[in-house]
Every structure is written in C-alpha cells, then in structure tokens.
Amino acid sequence: MADLKPILLVEDSPKDVELTLAALERCQLANTVIVARDGAEALDYLHARGKFTDRKTSEPAVVLLDLKLPKVDGLEVLEQIKKHELLRHTPVVMLTSSREERDLVRSYQLGVNAFVVKPVGFEQFFEAIQDLGMFWAVLNEPPPHSALGSEQAA
Amino acid sequence: MTQPALLSEPDNHSSSLDLLTCDREPIHVPGNIQPYGALLVLEPGTLRILQAANGTDAILRSDGQLVGAVLADVLPASVFAAVEQVEAATQTPGVSHLGTVRFAHDGGWRSYHAIAHRAGGRIILELEETVADEPGSFEDLYPHVRDFLDSLQAVSSVQELANLAAREVRRITGLDRALVYRFDEDWNGTVIAEDRSEALPSYLDLRFPASDIPAQARELYRLNRLRLIADADYTPVPIEPTLDPATNAPVDLSLSVLRSVSPVHLEYMRNMGTYASMSISLLREGQLWGLISCHNAAPRRVPYHVRTACDFIGQILSLQLAAKDHASLAEQRHARRTIGARLLGHMAAEDHFLDGLIKHGDDLLALTNAAGAAVVFGGTSSLIGDTPASTDVDRIVAWLADRRRDDDVFATDNLAVVMPGSELLKDHASGLLAIAISQVHDSYVIWFRPEVIRTVSWGGDPRKRAELEPDGLRLHPRKSFEVWKETVSLRSSPWLEAEVEAAAELRTAIVDIVLRRAEEMAALSERLVSINKELEAFSYSVSHDLRAPFRHIVGYSQLLKNNEGTALTERGQRYVDTIIESAISAGTLVDNLLSYSQMGRATLVPVPLDMDTVTAEVIRKLDMEVGARTIDWRIGKLAPARGDPVMMRLVFQNLLANSIKFTRDRDPAVIEVGCEPGDGENVYFVRDNGVGFDEAYVSKLFGVFQRLHRVEEFEGTGIGLANVRRIVERHGGRVWAEGQVDGGATISFALPSGAE
Numbered sequence: 001m002a003d004l005k006p007i008l009l010v011e012d013s014p015k016d017v018e019l020t021l022a023a024l025e026r027c028q029l030a031n032t033v034i035v036a037r038d039g040a041e042a043l044d045y046l047h048a049r050g051k052f053t054d055r056k057t058s059e060p061a062v063v064l065l066d067l068k069l070p071k072v073d074g075l076e077v078l079e080q081i082k083k084h085e086l087l088r089h090t091p092v093v094m095l096t097s098s099r100e101e102r103d104l105v106r107s108y109q110l111g112v113n114a115f116v117v118k119p120v121g122f123e124q125f126f127e128a129i130q131d132l133g134m135f136w137a138v139l140n141e142p143p144p145h146s147a148l149g150s151e152q153a154a
Numbered sequence: 155m156t157q158p159a160l161l162s163e164p165d166n167h168s169s170s171l172d173l174l175t176c177d178r179e180p181i182h183v184p185g186n187i188q189p190y191g192a193l194l195v196l197e198p199g200t201l202r203i204l205q206a207a208n209g210t211d212a213i214l215r216s217d218g219q220l221v222g223a224v225l226a227d228v229l230p231a232s233v234f235a236a237v238e239q240v241e242a243a244t245q246t247p248g249v250s251h252l253g254t255v256r257f258a259h260d261g262g263w264r265s266y267h268a269i270a271h272r273a274g275g276r277i278i279l280e281l282e283e284t285v286a287d288e289p290g291s292f293e294d295l296y297p298h299v300r301d302f303l304d305s306l307q308a309v310s311s312v313q314e315l316a317n318l319a320a321r322e323v324r325r326i327t328g329l330d331r332a333l334v335y336r337f338d339e340d341w342n343g344t345v346i347a348e349d350r351s352e353a354l355p356s357y358l359d360l361r362f363p364a365s366d367i368p369a370q371a372r373e374l375y376r377l378n379r380l381r382l383i384a385d386a387d388y389t390p391v392p393i394e395p396t397l398d399p400a401t402n403a404p405v406d407l408s409l410s411v412l413r414s415v416s417p418v419h420l421e422y423m424r425n426m427g428t429y430a431s432m433s434i435s436l437l438r439e440g441q442l443w444g445l446i447s448c449h450n451a452a453p454r455r456v457p458y459h460v461r462t463a464c465d466f467i468g469q470i471l472s473l474q475l476a477a478k479d480h481a482s483l484a485e486q487r488h489a490r491r492t493i494g495a496r497l498l499g500h501m502a503a504e505d506h507f508l509d510g511l512i513k514h515g516d517d518l519l520a521l522t523n524a525a526g527a528a529v530v531f532g533g534t535s536s537l538i539g540d541t542p543a544s545t546d547v548d549r550i551v552a553w554l555a556d557r558r559r560d561d562d563v564f565a566t567d568n569l570a571v572v573m574p575g576s577e578l579l580k581d582h583a584s585g586l587l588a589i590a591i592s593q594v595h596d597s598y599v600i601w602f603r604p605e606v607i608r609t610v611s612w613g614g615d616p617r618k619r620a621e622l623e624p625d626g627l628r629l630h631p632r633k634s635f636e637v638w639k640e641t642v643s644l645r646s647s648p649w650l651e652a653e654v655e656a657a658a659e660l661r662t663a664i665v666d667i668v669l670r671r672a673e674e675m676a677a678l679s680e681r682l683v684s685i686n687k688e689l690e691a692f693s694y695s696v697s698h699d700l701r702a703p704f705r706h707i708v709g710y711s712q713l714l715k716n717n718e719g720t721a722l723t724e725r726g727q728r729y730v731d732t733i734i735e736s737a738i739s740a741g742t743l744v745d746n747l748l749s750y751s752q753m754g755r756a757t758l759v760p761v762p763l764d765m766d767t768v769t770a771e772v773i774r775k776l777d778m779e780v781g782a783r784t785i786d787w788r789i790g791k792l793a794p795a796r797g798d799p800v801m802m803r804l805v806f807q808n809l810l811a812n813s814i815k816f817t818r819d820r821d822p823a824v825i826e827v828g829c830e831p832g833d834g835e836n837v838y839f840v841r842d843n844g845v846g847f848d849e850a851y852v853s854k855l856f857g858v859f860q861r862l863h864r865v866e867e868f869e870g871t872g873i874g875l876a877n878v879r880r881i882v883e884r885h886g887g888r889v890w891a892e893g894q895v896d897g898g899a900t901i902s903f904a905l906p907s908g909a910e
Contacts, residue, residue: 013702013706015702015706015709015710016702016705016706019705019706019709019710019713022709022713067698068698096698097697097698097699097701097702097705098694098697098698100694100697101752101756118701118705119705120701120704120705120708120737120738120741120742120745121708121734121738121741122705122708122709122711122712122713122734123712125705125709
C-alpha cells in the first residue's frame, strides 16, 4: 500500500481534527492522514518546504481543507493550489462550518472540487467524510497526463 | 391688414392697398406736411435748401425758388439771425426749439416757432405758425403744471392718477375730449380714463384692437412722443422735390411736427366726428405703454408750448404709474413672501415635506390666489380646494410632462387654447399655474383657477376690418364706434406677476428641500451600508464559530456512545442521547437564525410568477412526506404575482408545512389555498382545520422563535412564519393571521397587484 497517496487534512481545531480522524478511521481507509494546522503549514507540505522539506510522503490524494484557518485561510490555500501548475490537479474538498453562500460561490470560482458544510449531527458528518474520503482517496485517479502523476511514477 | 387706427395713421395709398402690405406701410415718409408752416431740408455746412414744403407762401418765396437757395438768402435778416445756430443746435439728438420768429406780412407780423432736428444726414428746419394769443413760453403754462403736480400728491390709485391727467390735459388744451389709453400685453388698448365736454361721446372703458395701432405706428409713437392733426379737412402740402437729390431717399418725418397723415386716417377722424386730434405717448422704461389721446369736434390747433406742457404731464403720469405699479407689486410680493415663509415652515415640520403643503391647503391656495391646487409627487396626486377630478389632473400632468420644455414655471389663464381637450375642465381649470419640482419624476405643484366670463366692450366691431368696393378690396375706416360687446369665455382671471413669482420661489424652496433630503438619504444609506456590513460580519462569524461547539458536543457524545456505550447504564445512555439531541437542536436554531438573517439580506430577483404552479410544486413535494394521512387539498385559482421564485416558494412551503403539521390529529385534514382580489393588491390565504391558535397571542405569531405550542406537541423552532413575514414584506406586501383554539387557522398575505 506504499503507493497509496496520503490525505492532507488542514484543520486548526484539534477537536475537529480528532472527530474527522475518527470518521475517516471508521471508513477504514488505508491512506495516511497528514494534518496541517493552518494554511501556511498546508502550503509548506504541498510545496515540500519548511518542516516538510524532506517529507517521505508523496503529494496528497485529496486535500480536506477547512475554510477558516489561522495565518493563511482556506480560500487562499485553495487559490494557491489551483494557481500552481503542478498542484492544480490535486482534488480539494472544502470543509466548513459556514453556511454562507458567498464562501461557496467563492470556492467554486477558485476551482474547488467539492464543498461540504459540516453538519451538526455526527452521523451525517461521518457519512459525508466517508463519501468524500472514499471517492477522492480511492476512486479518483488524477488525470494521466498530469505532471503530478508522472512525478509520482518516477 | 388693418383698419385705420383710432389714433394712428396707416399709409395713404388706399387705392391699391392690399391687406398684406398694410402693416408695413412707411408712415414716417408721407412726402407731405400739414399746411401750418414750412419745412426745409438743409444741407449741413452750407445750409443750402435741398427740399422744401411751403404752406406759407405769404412769407416765403414759392417752392421752386426756395430749393437750391441758401438759408440766409430766403429768410429776412432778423429771422436768419434767430436760426443761424441751427447747425450747432441740432448736434444733439432730438428736436430743438430755436425760438419764435416773426415775419412782416400785410403790414403786420406773423409769428412762427422755429423747430429743427436732424434726420438722414440732413437738417430739417420747420416753421410752425403760432396760434393767436398762444402762451409765449412754457413758463406761461407753469401754473397749470404746478397745479397738476400739487394734485398728484393727493391721489393714490392708478385710476385717480389717470383721471387727473385726462382732466389736466383737457384743461390746458381746451380740447373736447382727453382719453388715457392703456395697452395690454397683446397691444389691444383700453380707455382707462376720460375727461370730455358734451361735444363728443364717451369712449371710457372701450377696448380697441391691436390692429388699430399697427406696429410701425407704435414704433413711431415711441420715437416721437407728440402728434397733432389740426384739421381733418386740411390740404397736404407736398415736399418738393420728393426725393433727396443726393441720396434719392424720401424725407424721414418721424420727428417732424408738421408731418402729414394718411387721408384714410383723416376719413377715420371724420367718421368719428372729430376734426382735430393730439396724442401724447406714455413711455415706461423706453417702452410704449399707453397714450393720452385728445380730440376736438371742430378743427383746432394746439399751440407748441401747450403741447410741451401736455408732454410733461404725460411723462409725470408715466413715472407715477410706474412707481405705483412697482409699489403695488412690492406690496403683493411682500404678502406672498409671508405666505411662502409660512409654507416653508409647514414643510420643515413634516416628515415628508410635501405634507406641509397638503395639510395647509389654505396657505397653498393663498400663495397664488388660486381656487384649487394639486400636489403631484411620485405618481400620487393630492387635491386641495376646487380642482378637476383626479383623472383629469392626471391628464393635465401627463400633458405638462409631454411638453418637454425646460420652463420650470408654467402659467396660462386660457388652458383651453394650449391643452387640447381641456375645454371641459373650464369650471375648475381655465387658469393653470404649475411648477416642476423634480427633474426625474413628473412631479408638480399645480394651481387652478375657474373660468371667469367677462364682457369686453370694443369701440366698434373689431372683426369688421375690410369693406368690399366695386373696384376691389379696400380698407375703410370703421364708420361705427358704437359699443360692440364681446363675451370672453374659457379664461380665468390672469395670474399676476407677483403670483407667478411666488410660485417660482416656492419651487426653488422645494427643490432645495428635495436636494437636502437626497443628501440626508445618501448619508443615511451610507450608514446603513456600514451597519449592514457589521451585521454580515457578525452573522458570518456566528455561522462559523457558534456551530462548531455544537458539532463538537454531538461528535464527542456520539463517539462516547459508540465506543464506550456498553460501559454506560441505560440511564447514562439516555443522558448521552439527550445531550446529542439538545446540541443538534441548538445547532438547528443557529442554522435557522442564519437563514432568517440571510433572507433579509439576499438580493430579490423578482420575476412574473404563476402562483398556481408554485403551490402545486410545493404541495407535490410536501405530499410525499405526509405518508399515510388523508389530506383534503382544496386549491383555488391564484392570481399571478411578481416575486422572487425561491423566496415565494419558501412562503408556501412554510405555510403549507405548518398546516400539515397542525392538522396532524384531524381526519380528514382540510387545507385550503385561495386568492381574493383586494384594493391594489391580491390576497392569498392558506386555511386549515387544524389546532388553530389563541387570537390573544396573534401578535407573537410572526416573531422570530415565537412558538404558540409546546415543543413536545409540535416540533419546530418558530422561524417559519417569521420568514414568511420577512419575505412578504420585502415584496411590498403584508401578512396576517386569524384563528381560534381548535378552530383552525388562516394565514393570509397580500402582494401588490398590477406589478406582474
């Protein structure tokens, strides 16, 4: 399973991290979950810089991105990913408490792949994570011609 | 095209006169003089006689010998000495009286006034024969003039002033009748004062048409204030040669005292039974406003100095009348300003300034002395006093707006002639004064005056202008000056200058207020925008931060239950379930609150809506969730509306879901949807036979999170009807409820009709 790409979870709230991990765990996904606690850290991981300069893990299969983050917020991280030539094919799922329409609109404008409002009920949350995780981490292969894919093959 | 005038002299080419050229006849170059003296046209510098007309063969050589001679050779030395300075004396514009000169004749003396002026580069020297026993100078008449000036102090009205002038002029001249004649804005003239002997009939109050004194005559009267015809039977003396030998031009006699008049005018005078006439122009600020017109039954010459005294009286009269006009205008202005200031105060006191005008209709009407008024703003008209019906006012407003003129103030005392089809409004709106108070909307303040039928007495029938003779059309003077009465209809009393000014000032004030209000509104809306932004930021952070803890409570409780559930007692399990349930319910409350706030902020996208389709869709969706219950749906025909489709769907969704919920215990449940037309609106309602509510709490029904039932009876957060109200009100409608405990409920909402 070494070729399984990790899931990058970007989330500042430790409680949400724990709950999300619990949900992912229940999905019994084999992917490693890497947690970044703010937008800057997420970008460091994606660009393999800072404390991730020598990371062993590869580019994520999917980024689960909280919208409201310290330092660099979720929309900005999204924008940087989708602007970057190598990263732009990485699927990004926006996870948010916000029910604000403008966040949704903005996210889609920036090219988000899915937008999920975290439900208050845990069961629904679990279902959402499960669906997302399964879909993006297992089924959704990156396009064959993508730079990311060829780099990984190398 | 004119009848020879009462007072003026159109040209004398009557045999070939045609109606079109008449107005242009050059009455200032008649080529003749009256026979009471001589007229010499002199070349400046040489004082050589170029042209001459001589009615005084007794003292001067005959014409042929005059022309070509120099002045010194034809005048006796004593006379020449008196007129030698003619060149210097005529350097200034106007007519100079050089003095009285005497010629020896038949063993006695004949006296002449030597009068000179310049015209067409020539010096015109006239010798006017004196009248026996005439005053030797203006000073001799001074006592008369002083009496007149003294009497002036005692009179206050324009009428008294005119009476006094007529009386004085007749006293000085000894003529049979003196009239003061005043022009109106159309140059018709009315006799406003008269003094007369029994020899001539009264013309007082008669009106004469403008064509009686055509434009070129009025211009002549403006230049030369005094005219005299001594004998309607005189034989004119021709000027010879007719044309100036150097310039080929006829002599311009505009300023001449001996100028001959048209034979047609003489015929006119004879028809009037007057053989002598004199008129004095009354000028105000250089413009002709009237005449003092004198007549005598028998031929009579008014001496030069007497005429000068009359001219002086005429000028005093003009000045006094101008002063009186100014004073009365100032007085009226002051009165209007006082009312205008009061209206401003009224406007300042009202939330909507125009209410200040509407609530104080008396002042609004008094401002312009009108019988009725309409305040038209933003598509609604408020009528005050005696006005046309509101549909007619709308028509007038449309007409005013259609004119697309830049005039901010419009006034007419004869609406029927300017606005087609407005004759029927004459009883309320023969007179109309309107001010435009907005550049954007068709907004006006309009004042109305009713028709005032007046009778005007004309001096003869002014419509009878031309008479046909066997040799073709020929103008004849009116033969009858019998009073001819005309009824003037479709006119109101005229708007006075001060009244129109007052309206214009009110307009300025209103426009200022409108601008100031607009600025205030702009400031207010700026503040609203910033408050809204704050509110948005607040709800945004609520949306993120308030939901998270609830989610965590639920999440951890669920984990506890799932992972450690077996370790819990049954009671402990129930506690965990309640924690989960409560946190979910708190989360739902937050979600509902947010959606309610979004409802207020979201942009409305109104489109024409088929309300039948909207309800049908909502019912189909709800019906699926109802399950096994029997619901008797009674759906009536709904009027179309204009609204935001998403929001309007939410309205029915909330109302119908409520009905389904509150009829839970009914079998069958009856839910009725219907629509009734109202006044300018359509009323939609949803009625059910459910549990109803206590009318005592109806005021709470539409409040946020207000519930009239215990949560264990009926679920819900109490946001539904609050959303309904917010949506309906944002569509310009209103919402209300009727019901009774166990008697069902009817929720109604009204939306403006006609917008779809």
